Amino acid sequence: MYQEGFATAIVPSGAAGAGLEDAFRPDFFKGVATVVGKLFTQVAPDFAIFGEKDYQQLRVVTQMARDLDLPLRVLGAPTVRETDGLAMSSRNVYLSANERAAAPVLHRVLTLCARKIGAGHAMATILSEGREAIARAGFALDYLEARHAETLAPIGSAKDGPVRLLVAAKLGKTRLIDNVGVK
Amino acid sequence: MYQEGFATAIVPSGAAGAGLEDAFRPDFFKGVATVVGKLFTQVAPDFAIFGEKDYQQLRVVTQMARDLDLPLRVLGAPTVRETDGLAMSSRNVYLSANERAAAPVLHRVLTLCARKIGAGHAMATILSEGREAIARAGFALDYLEARHAETLAPIGSAKDGPVRLLVAAKLGKTRLIDNVGVK
Numbered sequence: 001m002y003q004e005g006f007a008t009a010i011v012p013s014g015a016a017g018a019g020l021e022d023a024f025r026p027d028f029f030k031g032v033a034t035v036v037g038k039l040f041t042q043v044a045p046d047f048a049i050f051g052e053k054d055y056q057q058l059r060v061v062t063q064m065a066r067d068l069d070l071p072l073r074v075l076g077a078p079t080v081r082e083t084d085g086l087a088m089s090s091r092n093v094y095l096s097a098n099e100r101a102a103a104p105v106l107h108r109v110l111t112l113c114a115r116k117i118g119a120g121h122a123m124a125t126i127l128s129e130g131r132e133a134i135a136r137a138g139f140a141l142d143y144l145e146a147r148h149a150e151t152l153a154p155i156g157s158a159k160d161g162p163v164r165l166l167v168a169a170k171l172g173k174t175r176l177i178d179n180v181g182v183k
Numbered sequence: 184m185y186q187e188g189f190a191t192a193i194v195p196s197g198a199a200g201a202g203l204e205d206a207f208r209p210d211f212f213k214g215v216a217t218v219v220g221k222l223f224t225q226v227a228p229d230f231a232i233f234g235e236k237d238y239q240q241l242r243v244v245t246q247m248a249r250d251l252d253l254p255l256r257v258l259g260a261p262t263v264r265e266t267d268g269l270a271m272s273s274r275n276v277y278l279s280a281n282e283r284a285a286a287p288v289l290h291r292v293l294t295l296c297a298r299k300i301g302a303g304h305a306m307a308t309i310l311s312e313g314r315e316a317i318a319r320a321g322f323a324l325d326y327l328e329a330r331h332a333e334t335l336a337p338i339g340s341a342k343d344g345p346v347r348l349l350v351a352a353k354l355g356k357t358r359l360i361d362n363v364g365v366k
Binding site: 003005006007008009010011012013014015016017033037038041042063064066067068069070071151 | 186188189190191192193194195196197198199200216220221224225246247249250251252253254334
């Protein structure tokens with residue numbers, strides 16, 4: 001994939017690559033955009049499907065493909081969940097029994113916040129309550145944020161939407177992420 | 184070329200985009216790589232020809248196309264010169280009669296340096312003499328450097344070549360650039 005002397009990066013320079021996961025893994029999305037961009041030009045697919053669980057990655061890849069005029073469509077696939085709402089992830093096996101019992105709070109809080117924001121409640125207040133609820137359940141919160149669902153630009157009101165809520169938090173040593181759309 | 188919300192950059196992250204012109208026009212080659220990358224994916228050409236006069240640009244574009252697996256060949260076209268050796272450029276019309284008379288010194292010094300380095304003389308000494316000769320002819324020198332002809336990495340000896348000599352200097356208000364290979 002990277003031949004000797006490789007020295008080119010595809011850099012997401014807008015909101016999609018800034019903040020959220022980028023604050024915890026600097027330059028991660030530069031690596032994602034570069035390797036996926038190379039893959040797209042090597043394979044020349046008509047479609048590419050990325051899971052919505054890594055929502056920021058989906059938006060970075062979508063924006064990159066659009067901005068660089070790559071002739072394909074990037075599609076998001078809905079997150080697959082356990083019956084209690086926990087997003088499926090290879091990391092879930094690292095959760096202790098107690099942590100596994102607490103883990104669905106993340107999705108529960110997300111959907112509750114989304115419903116309230118969708119019903120017209122003040123976004124900042126709802127997010128603040130959501131952060132407290134997540135902390136009360138024993139999580140160490142990295143972020144709970146509302147962003148524009150396409151550009152991932154910070155957003156202050158549902159009227160400027162569509163809105164996506166994104167969360168990342170640690171339960172013990174296991175870092176979980178999730179996200180939902182506001183309808 | 185840039186639709187609303189455009190937020191992706193193709194960044195030359197190696198020696199080809201560093202120093203030389205980049206020191207005088209920061210981020211210039213980021214713009215070049217991005218727009219040419221977009222053009223290449225839009226047009227999907229089999230070949231693209233760039234003049235060797237803008238040698239750093241030629242190397243940035245070549246490296247970008249290779250690194251991103253774009254299915255085309257980038258070719259360099261030799262610099263076209265006046266009979267006295269001055270590289271043809273739209274800027275040459277801005278030279279006064281005296282400046283026009285002095286201008287060919289740039290190419291003369293370049294070819295002399297290339298010949299001496301090719302004959303085994305110490306590169307640092309030859310470049311130092313070349314810089315003095317250019318200054319003596321009335322130029323304000325931006326740089327006279329030897330670089331690896333493909334990667335544009337700094338190079339200390341002709342044995343580590345192929346070597347390209349690159350120069351930029353101002354004559355009055357007119358900035359001229361030129362370059363030659365060492366054989």
